[in-house]
Amino acid sequence: MKRGILSPVTVAVLTCLVLVVMLPEVWSKRYMVGGNQGWSANVNYTLWARNITFYTEDWLFFVYDRYQMDVLEVNRTNYETCNAEHPMHNYTTGAGRDVVALNVTRNYYFISSKGFCYSGMKLAVHVVKTPPPPKASPEKSDSPSRIFNLRSQIVFPTVLAMAAVWDSLLRI
Template identity: 30%
Template sequence: MALEERGVFLFIVILMTALQQVSYAAVYEVGDSAGWTTLGNIDYKKWAATKNFQMGDTITFKYNAKFHNVMQVTHSMYKSCNASSPIHTFTTGNDSIEIKNHGHHFFFCGVPGHCEAGQKVDINVLRDSSTEAPTPSALASATVPSAHVPAPSPNSAPFISLKGTFVAMGLTMAILALA
């Protein structure tokens, strides 16, 4: 009987560990169904302003690679449409870029005249206070730890990560083997 109770307890531990590891990340297609283009007078600034970008989100640029590209650039290069030394250049026509840090991420099309025509976007990822390290005074006053699972961004498909689940399963199997 004790072995069955341990099994149930370990199952609950595994389930809770898996649930704590679930995270949501959004995938955004720049320009939505219009994509990355100079046609149709798409206002990429307005498009970006309607999104709530978070670290871990992915932005996808879909375009005709014969006529466009994507360059990640600095703020000053973005403002002046200077394509002379981009941070990264993407040319596949279906480029996915994961946002790994907060702040502004500047992109434009490096084809002459396209940036000036408005084919540029500023992806601004706001700092999320819930993911920052707590101050010593906050730690001293904390009494109950809590897990934070960020809400999915609007117009997003959730990405579920179960990292740690296999570790928990391995530990459970080892404990059961000892029992």
């Protein structure tokens, strides 16, 4: 029997890592600020954010011209007056691709300095607590248990997929 490129233990560990990395995607969302227009002048960010409910664990993704603009978090007063002198946080990394984690339930205020705030480059978002997962429907007394449903929908297919990969590696 030939040994595969990856040991079965390595495959199992990699599979678990992939699952752990994918799980946050179930609950959180990443929003590209401004949609296709990104973080740029003359975009109405109030309209863009109006129909979005931002939850803790969501992310804001700012895409902009790194040579001209920046992303500053300020307080409400400085947001309203476009004052960038004392930001609470400067998220500008220099790449023009900045990500902000919304980890706390509160109001967040972002502006771009260098005069761009005056042309509309400012965003206010209200972040609320992530809602609990939807409740399962009431079960009948003769229905399978909730644990069995979880296993049949998630655990069993994952184990079967890992077993198939393991088996194919052992046959190499």
